Amino acid sequence: NTTTSSAKLARDGFTSSFGVLAATLGSAVGLGNIWKFPYLTGANGGASFLLVYLLATLLVGLPVMISEIMLGRAAKRDAVSSLKILAPAGQPWWLIGAFGVLAAFLIMSFYSEVAAWVFAYVFKAMGGSILSSDPAVTSAAFAALVADPVQSLLWQWGVLLFIGGILLLGVSKGIEAVTKKLMPVLFLLLIVLGVRSLMLPGAAQGLSFLFTPDFSKITAGVVLTAMGLAFFKLSIGMGTMITYGSYFKDDQNIPLTTLRVMGADLFVSMLAGIAIFPAVFSFGFEPAAGPSLVFITIPAVFASMPFGHVFMVLFFVLTAIAATGAMLSILEVPVSVMVGRFGVSRPRAVLFTLLLLAAIGSTCALSGSLLADFKLFGLNMFDLFDEVSSKLIMPAGGIALCLFVGWVWGFDRMRDALSNHGQLQNEGLLRALFFVIRYVTPLLVLLVMLSGLGVF
Ligand code: PFF
Numbered sequence: 001n002t003t004t005s006s007a008k009l010a011r012d013g014f015t016s017s018f019g020v021l022a023a024t025l026g027s028a029v030g031l032g033n034i035w036k037f038p039y040l041t042g043a044n045g046g047a048s049f050l051l052v053y054l055l056a057t058l059l060v061g062l063p064v065m066i067s068e069i070m071l072g073r074a075a076k077r078d079a080v081s082s083l084k085i086l087a088p089a090g091q092p093w094w095l096i097g098a099f100g101v102l103a104a105f106l107i108m109s110f111y112s113e114v115a116a117w118v119f120a121y122v123f124k125a126m127g128g129s130i131l132s133s134d135p136a137v138t139s140a141a142f143a144a145l146v147a148d149p150v151q152s153l154l155w156q157w158g159v160l161l162f163i164g165g166i167l168l169l170g171v172s173k174g175i176e177a178v179t180k181k182l183m184p185v186l187f188l189l190l191i192v193l194g195v196r197s198l199m200l201p202g203a204a205q206g207l208s209f210l211f212t213p214d215f216s217k218i219t220a221g222v223v224l225t226a227m228g229l230a231f232f233k234l235s236i237g238m239g240t241m242i243t244y245g246s247y248f249k250d251d252q253n254i255p256l257t258t259l260r261v262m263g264a265d266l267f268v269s270m271l272a273g274i275a276i277f278p279a280v281f282s283f284g285f286e287p288a289a290g291p292s293l294v295f296i297t298i299p300a301v302f303a304s305m306p307f308g309h310v311f312m313v314l315f316f317v318l319t320a321i322a323a324t325g326a327m328l329s330i331l332e333v334p335v336s337v338m339v340g341r342f343g344v345s346r347p348r349a350v351l352f353t354l355l356l357l358a359a360i361g362s363t364c365a366l367s368g369s370l371l372a373d374f375k376l377f378g379l380n381m382f383d384l385f386d387e388v389s390s391k392l393i394m395p396a397g398g399i400a401l402c403l404f405v406g407w408v409w410g411f412d413r414m415r416d417a418l419s420n421h422g423q424l425q426n427e428g429l430l431r432a433l434f435f436v437i438r439y440v441t442p443l444l445v446l447l448v449m450l451s452g453l454g455v456f
Pocket residue numbers: 027028029030031032033107232233234235236238240326327329330
């Protein structure tokens with residue numbers, strides 16, 4: 001069939017199974033693994049939290065991720081156009097894609113600023129300027145960076161240019177080629193750091209912080225935290241996986257790939273925890289969350305250990321790699337919509353996205369300095385964008401996607417798409433999956449959202 005093959009020639013996509021895995025895993029693995037997952041696990045009941053998170057990824061993450069990839073591959077278009085052509089005429093399901101574009105800008109605005117600090121820290125770690133075992137010193141160094149508007153902006157724009165440069169190369173020569181090289185490096189570095197951390201005296205205390213089960217900590221709020229984490233971690237609910245799914249190969253086994261990505265992402269999160277907490281406890285520091293863990297505690301921990309200078313550089317390189325794969329996927333959402341929906345050339349779409357982001361993102365870059373007192377709903381732009389995207393847009397997108405697949409698209413189309421037109425046989429599993437997508441996931445996610453909005 002010549003029409004399909006020429007259409008395939010015209011549209012860029014992932015070229016190998018390993019490329020599909022590297023790019024998709026590259027999207028899931030990010031700053032979330034390094035500062036969100038380990039701390040939340042440790043602080044919320046260790047192994048018990050892990051269990052709840054596993055349930056959340058199975059009941060919410062897996063169905064939504066499979067649905068997104070499936071719809072993207074079936075339509076072979078960007079997040080907005082895919083839903084436009086798959087949905088019956090006149091029904092506004094494409095809004096999922098439109099809100100996804102909005103979420104991409106909001107997330108990227110603060111994410112690129114955190115990535116900016118990480119990239120800055122790669123160089124600061126090399127130069128040794130943040131090498132002090134005194135948290136008061138590392139804390140002052142971080143505060144100085146955040147409070148400096150010029151440095152904050154320049155590092156953010158630098159990161160945007162770097163990501164934009166990769167996106168300019170395209171899907172197979174840019175995203176796929178880069179993530180294929182970077183993901184193995186990331187695993188290697190994590191294992192080196194994990195082993196190093198485990199060999200420190202007193203490492204067991206860190207392991208017990210991470211893994212000791214404490215079921216008394218599992219409250220309704222913690223369950224909901226775990227589900228929110230699953231959305232952010234797996235890059236779902238905002239069209240990212242629709243976009244990447246549209247680049248999947250036709251013979252790719254979607255459910256199996258999704259399971260692999262989820263498993264590998266979990267593995268990275270646990271390794272990150274193993275690389276971080278034994279070291280934190282070994283040198284007598286307090287575990288913390290978010291920026292203070294990565295930019296204040298960790299430099300102090302590394303400064304306390306032999307050859308810490310080298311390991312600190314490795315740690316920030318690793319974190320920069322993780323952030324890179326995630327940012328590529330966030331920006332590909334608006335870029336592909338501009339190309340696919342509005343016929344803009346890829347270079348122009350990348351340029352336009354970067355310019356828009358430099359404008360919106362600067363409100364986050366400056367939220368530690370010039371705009372520190374500028375607040376909406378009591379939050380600065382950095383926190384506001386984080387809250388709106390992960391507590392509102394992503395869960396709502398997840399619900400809408402499940403409702404679309406479960407009630408509009410239907411089982412027959414889903415079976416056809418996920419079995420690669422009958423090549424893979426797994427009727428029983430597909431029926432179970434469909435039931436979850438139709439009833440279980442939308443209801444569960446509704447609970448996440450309502451609690452996020454403070455209804456309970
Ligand atoms: N999954 C990424 C992380 O855990 O850091 C964050 C992310 C990437 C969210 C891509 C959303 C997205 F579309």
